[in-house]
Amino acid sequence: MRASSDNLLAWAATHSPDRRTAVGVLALRVRHYFSDGAEPAPSSLPDLRVRVRGQAELPLWHASSGLYGFLRLPPGEARVEIDDPSGRYLPQAISAVVPDRRALRDALEAAAAAAAIAGPPPAYPQVALRPAPGFGLSPATCALWGVLREGSRAVPGALLSIATVRDGGPDTVSTLTGRDGSYLIVLPGEVINRGVTPPQRRFDRALTVRTPRPALAAALASQGFLAALPADVFSLGAADRDALFAPRNFQLRDAAGLLHPQQAGQNPPASVSVGQSVRLDIELLP
Template identity: 35%
Template sequence: MTSAGPTLLQPSERLVALGSLAVRPVAYGGENGAGPLPPPSEPIDGLLVSAAEARRPALLRATTNVYGFVDLAPGLQRVLVVDPRGRFLPRAIAVDVPDRRPLADALARGAATLPAVADPPLALAWLRPAPGKQRSSGVHGVVRGPSGAPLALAWIRVDTPEGRFVTYSDHRGEYVAPLPFVRRPAADDADVQINVRVHRLLAEVPASADALEVFPASFDGLAPEIAGFDAVYEQAALVNKAVQFEVGKPVRLDLQPA
């Protein structure tokens, strides 16, 4: 009886086998009661995906728009996603990475039998649009505190009859909330009433260009109605008001407490 030889993997298979985390950036377009609205099908190119504890940069597989890390240590990892082209706001996500080192060691030895380990997780990074570009339909403006100073990383939710858009302000306090899913009323001259709610981040935001140092990695799971929100944002809304929105146009709406 002959013994089995060492397990041989093609380069692409080896990358998958040794991978510790996969990150797929996705363009956020709003949500309804069932969850996020379906994102565009086209991939997002030109992003920088990094982690402080990674010895090598994430590798992009263009056919799937997935960025893969191969050397992240097990445990909770903070991953940063930045768009150098300025289309999307920078953000951070937190992912629990399983221990896949026994598999890497076995492959390095050319072992005939590979140990069973957890698959590398696939994490979605929902990217919000960056302010600065005109939108066909939506609201945009600056978030300010009671003193009139711009507020960075403010939590912003725009509720409409068809769904909601949750985003955050950039380091200058600017925000944009596209609302292409809002339908025009039967009467052509009728506006739609929307509600805008803003909460201030508890952590002090440094005067850096991206404020990623204090960005809440749990952002997508935060809402005033969900437990734990008050550990990250002020529970009392800075702004909570109904406004009239003209469908089909970019509407300037600066947000500041009365």
């Protein structure tokens, strides 16, 4: 009679954390995103909803290793969907290849101790989640937030990126508009320029907006935001990205209602202030 997954984990739990994750096939590490050029936060994010499309198995959260582990996924390519029930982080989906480790699992379930079975290691994909408008910023955080609209309609699932700085060099922060068209861009690398008098704390940064093309927009509306979201959306190559998202012209409107229009056919820069969270609504142009 085969042992259950609980028994398998009970055996693994008597050994090291590495042994416990080794009995699985896919172990996902989810961390907090800072920027395209910076490493994600070192600690993993707990309390997330992690699913593999088409599979009923739910992952086990392993607190000491910070991994969401799956034991019985079939081998092959899988779409992993990550969502935050608390609304702190934007949903995201990634593609992962699940190795075939059935021989090892069968050997472990048939015996009380591990057998020396050759086979591929588990898959250890990583994903960095972007903060959502509901994240809850600490005071003095440099950030932009607002809503992306086309006319009176909010636009969900748009790709936003802004040129910023990190450690004195160029960097980029990227995000998506959420289900309601709202966005949050946190800029942790912006610092006061004390090399001028008075010190400069306000900077104009180039903002890029790409909205879903009609097929993707229809899927987001009909299938649901996470279900239709492209996998690995932030690491798409230029051709794949451009097939799904169209670059758009826009104007900005600040919290006081003041319009920042295009100048000489160029989109307006986004004005960011060190230590302040600034509202800038994005209004798409035809």
